[in-house]
Amino acid sequence: MGREATITPEQVHAIADAIKAEGGKPTLRAVRERLGQGSMGTIAKLLQQWKANQERQAAADLVLPPALQRAVLDFMAAELSAARAPLEADLAEQQQTAADLAAENERQADTIAEQSEALDALAAERAAAEGKAGQLAADLDGAKEDAARERQAAEAARTELAKATLRLEAMPRLEADLAAIRAELAKERQGRIEAEQQAAVLTAQKADLEGRLVDAKKEAERAGAQLERAQARAEQQAEALADARVTIQTAQARADDLAAQLDAARKEAKAASEDAATLRGQLAAQGVATHPAPAKKTPKA
Template sequence: MSRPAMITYEQIAAAADMALGQGLQPTMRLIRERIGNVGSMGTVARLLQQWRASKAQVAAPALSLPVELQRAIVTFTEQHVAAAQARLEASLDEQQKENADLAEENERLCEHVERQRIDLELKTVELVAAEARTRQLGADLAQARAECEREQQRAQQARIELAREQLRLEWLPRMESELAELRAAVASERTSKVTAEQSAAVLAVQRDDLANRLDEARAHAAQEQAKLAQLQARLDMLTGELADARVAVAEAVARQGPPPAMAVSEGHPIHNTAGDDATSSDANPHADTTMSSEASTPLSAAVASPERSAKSSNRRDAKVDAHSLKDGA
């Protein structure tokens, strides 16, 4: 509903003075028409009554007139009063009509106010309902947003799972190939393991056989060592006997003198004369010792032969043991 336009006292006074100057009775309807039908009738009536009160406050000046003039004035006044009374009656009728209009407008305004009050109550109820709906819509919106966020999270999780599945599907052939390679490698490792176990078993048997042979060789070596000790003891004994024999030979040679030279070397005769022998003896004081050594050489060879025989026997046994170890390996 639009509010009534604001009107001022000056507008009402100007319109009323203009109507009065034109010989018209300044009524509320006329004045309201003169100001453009703005404002309410109550406001126009209040301001127009204020204008009339200001006009009634103007005092008439005191006059001293002749009797005839006074009579004329009285007659004129009576006529004027009659006319004024007629005008007042007309004005009263107009005021009554205006009062009726004001009452009608007041009633209309009261009805309008009542309608406004009812509308206000309805608007208040609608506003409360709208606020309730707004709160409900806010709650529904918050719930919808939460549900939307949950749906977005589920969609994101679904996209992640889809990406994982796609990645798994992309890697599946490669994984199958790698699995086949791993299976082949495992089979090869198993075969290698079986072969290695078989080789280990064979090596264990060979190791046991070599250990047995080594034990036998050690036993044989112990036996040979014992034999060698016996031969060494015999050698020591023969060495002592040889020393005794050499001493005996030296003593015999010393007692018998030098033997005659019978040997001929490469067709040259050896002269065996006493002078030569003496000369040789004088020239080579060590000749007797050399002859004694040459005379004892066959005996030394005979004595040393058992030692050489023992060493040869040891070398043959060592060669036999080495060949046996090679055959076992």
């Protein structure tokens, strides 16, 4: 099917007029770039129409005096007659070539459009086929899963049937077990009642113990306060003891110094006594009466 034209002669003529007004040359490529769409063959055909209109308008705008106009027209007619034949032949050939190109471009454009439509149809068919194949694969997987679940369900049913058969065979033993379990439940129920009673007693004891614990905490707080005061007094006494020790050490040092002085004085007194005895002996040997000298008083410390 043929394509509808996406451009009009008015669009091509308007763009060509704009390019000419800007001082440019309205070529096929320039017009195509301004349009941004359409086939080159169609644009070339419409541009040829515009050029023909421009030539006719230029010929209509020429106004000369009648005599000169006749002379010019005669000259131009002669010249045109001489040059028209090859030009018309070239123009006809170029127009035919342009028309052929335009027709070929349009035919190729139609072919491309048809091929694009065919490709789109093939792509849609392929997508549909892929979707159908995916759906079939999903259905097949679902059928496989359903079959596997059914096999599992059948196997489970057989297992449950075997278990039920075993339970039926073991029913007498189960009834005896049930009686024993009921007896155990009765014992447990009695034990639970007794446990609840004991729990009530323990709750009362707990309340009493909590009261005692509060009193013990208060007593501990008072004992802690007393301990802090005792520690403060002990620290004060320790400081006083340290001061007393310093005082004792000072006094001991002074006593040691005085003892040393006293020992030195005694040694001096002993040496003096020995000197006096020696002197008395010498005097006695010389016949000098001696009288004991009064003893020196030792200075008190």
